[in-house]
Amino acid sequence: MRKVWKKLRKALNPYSVRGTMILSFMLLISIIVLLVSLVSYYYTMNDIESISINYTVRLLGEINASIDSYIDNMKSMAKVVVENKDVRDVMAFYNRHHDKRLSYIEEKELERLRANAAAHMNIVANTRSDITNIAVISKYKDVVLSDVEKEVNENSEFNVTDWYLKPMSYKDEIVVSPSHVQNLVSGEYKWVISISKSVLDPETGEVTGVMVIDLNYRSIEAICENAQLGKNGYIYLIDRHKNIIYHPQQQLLYSGIKSELVEEILKMRDTYLRDDVNNRIYTRNYSELTGWSAVGVVNVDELIKDKSSIIDFYFRLAGISILFAMTFAVLISTTITNPIKMLENTMHEVEVGNFDVRSEIELNNEIGHLSKTFNVMISRIKDLMEKTVRDEEEKRRSEIRALQAQINPHFLYNTLDTIIWMSAGGKNDEVVEVTSALARLFRTSISKGENLVTLLNEVENIKSYLTIQKMRYEDKLSWRVDVPPELLGLMTPKLILQPIVENAVYHGIKMSQAGGEIAISARTAGDRLTITIADSGVGMTAEQLEQLFVPRPDTDRGIGVINVNNRIRLCFGEEYGLHYFSAPGEGTRVEIWLPVIEGGDEDDV
Incomplete structure (x- = not known):
């Protein structure tokens, strides 16, 4: 036992470099506390992240419910318009008299039908501020606008759009288009969502035209912006055909400046998708009514910031551990490095050519022995250099005299x-x-x-x-x-x-x-x-x-x-x-x- 104690005392001798290093490594035990804190922090963060994801999914469900209700109301308005007698009559008139020369009485009758249909659509349009335009278009491209003061854009190619073609083929379906620039009205190029439905002949049931309601983003934007997903988080809508219905930065998307994960979102099987490149988390909620998916984008850094109060304990514990570790590290490292620093400074003096300097370290350990050896070495180097300089100077003078001679x-x-x-x-x-x-x-x-x-x-x-x-x-x-x-x-x-x-x-x-x-x-x-x-x-x-x-x-x-x-x-x-x-x-x-x-x-x- 005495031998063991003697060996331990020798190993822990504070006057030796070895003993000092052993004491320093013993201080590393404090790192265990830090590791435990980090592990606890990791699991806590995962739990809080799961809670936040579930919260976002529920929030998206509520947003989808609000949008479903909104679109359902718009579809009801669409039915009100297409089932109006004046709207049906004006479309039927256009189909019956296509490519025919109208008599004076027929022209007056068409004028009356257009005015009545436009008045009805204008009343519906004025019921909501988010309706930018209502129009009915015959299958022969005759257009009646809700606002009689506006004119039809003669260069508009509405006849090739989905909101026009689909109702012509599926008369019982109400079509909701993705966001697009509507150019049906002359001089207007607005970003809208179009709800369209076929207009049927009241007698034959034949499709005579298409009714379209153009909606701006005010209502949908209000629904999506009311949901707070952090300072930089946002919500956008996509349909099952990879079309973006709504996005807070719509113009940046269409100009190619910004892009979004669309295919990846539609293919995801879990409730969330992590984008490690941009440090984001995507969550998705699907609506059966509209076929749209509400996608929430959350910045992971903001998510962590919101969780800081929950994990404050772990950071405090880690901070206290690091503080103690730093205190001990400074004390021990100072004891070790001060003599070495003094010797290093002496070496720098020698490096710049001062061979008169001497190390003044007087310790009874390896550094002290190194200091004494260094002083002896410098003395010998100085003597050798002085002799070399004298020899070289004499040699140089002799060479110059010989060359000159x-x-x-x-x-x-x-x-x-x-x-x-x-x-x-x-x-x-x-x-x-x-x-x-x-x-x-x-x-x-x-x-x-x-x-x-x-x-x-x-x-x-x-x-x-x-x-x-x-x-x-x-x-x-x-x-x-x-x-x-x-x-x-x-x-x-x-x-x-x-x-x-x-x-x-x-x-x-x-x-x-x-x-x-x-x-x-x-x-x-x-x-x-x-x-x-x-x-x-x-x-x-x-x-x-x-x-x-x-x-x-x-x-x-x-x-x-x-x-x-x-x-x-x-x-x-x-x-x-x-x-x-x-x-x-x-x-x-x-x-x-x-x-x-x-x-x-x-x-x-």
Whole structure:
């Protein structure tokens, strides 16, 4: 027993990460309460949802009963109209005298019958505000309107509608049409529901025409809107033929902006259908009298909102459990994460380059041991980095000095040759001028030992060089320098122009029979200085351009160009250096990309 207790105390040691994690997991027991609350909530929600669905079904039944009563009244009115003697007589008159020329007496008789029939229909129409029009139409398309001041729309195609065709075939049936736009009356295009019935000849019983009553949505709309199904819930009516009889957003449906589940509703066997895509519940109640189905649409979120008072207890219990869980979690996690956070902050300092920082965590656990190991590691890294920086700096300086040294002997040999043949030719003045230019050139190249000089220094240097070359090649070579005075104070690496210009002379101008010109210019764009050396020599092929920066010790070009490019990149980085543009017979343009460095930054690089 003592051994077990000892092991338990060791496992629950609050000074170890392991013990802290065990205590944290023990707090998860509080989640059990939350799970029980959620399960209870789930079953309660299902029960309340079933209650709400049953309530909606009963409500739809009451709506159907009200609509049945309303339609039954309208059918009674339809019978009153079609059984009126004047209505029957006027339809019989039209059938007996179809395609016959009327006498004066017959015209007067027809006028009297139309007036009597219209007066009767107008009385019926005025009994209800939801009747927009009553009309009788003979089977030969003769129309009598209830309102004598209105005219028949000559372009109306009522003869192809169900409300006209069905009564013509089924004389004992009262037809109730789906909602549609009625255009029987000229200038009127109203959304209506039409109730129609055949008109029979009182003597022969033959169908002589059709009576139609057009109803607006006021009564049906009032019945459906009085039923509250939440803020966004609504009710619509469909018949067994998938026609929507009434919908609160009828125009959106017919314009295609909105759609409804019709086939799914008619096929449903249960009392409700859940639409998980739109988060809705559909319920349906069918009327035997009208053949219509009243469909209720309820938003599930609103349903849950209405149930909130019933499940308030479960949310309170869950809230209290979460509150306790959060309190314990904060306390425990703070104890665990504070030392780790301190160590993390120290690591961030090292990440940005501060190797003098040290972790000050002094704990007798794994984090404390990690902190001590981290401090030792940082000290060693700092020593290694300082040694690496010193070695790399010395290596870089040595490389720059070696690259720069490779340039000077190459030009000296060529210039001495020039002085020799000029002296042999007795050109003493020219010898003096060339010797002076050479002296200025080497004085600039070796003075002070700086690696950065002003652009003015480089321009004067290249002018001395081109003066020497002009003496050698005479009329075959011309040159010009176009550098804005405000740029002459900027700093450049020493001796970067002379190797490029030398290449232009020996591999561009010299190789051209007609000679050529070398133009030197400079410009700045943002934080970049671009120096351009362009010659009108023989140019280079694409293959020569590709091989330009490939070291080739057996050629002159392999020395100057590569060394200048390497020196620039060693000083400033890979985004700077030389860029060549050339084509055979079109000369060569070299752009030297450098950072803009003001004249005050002349320190050794």
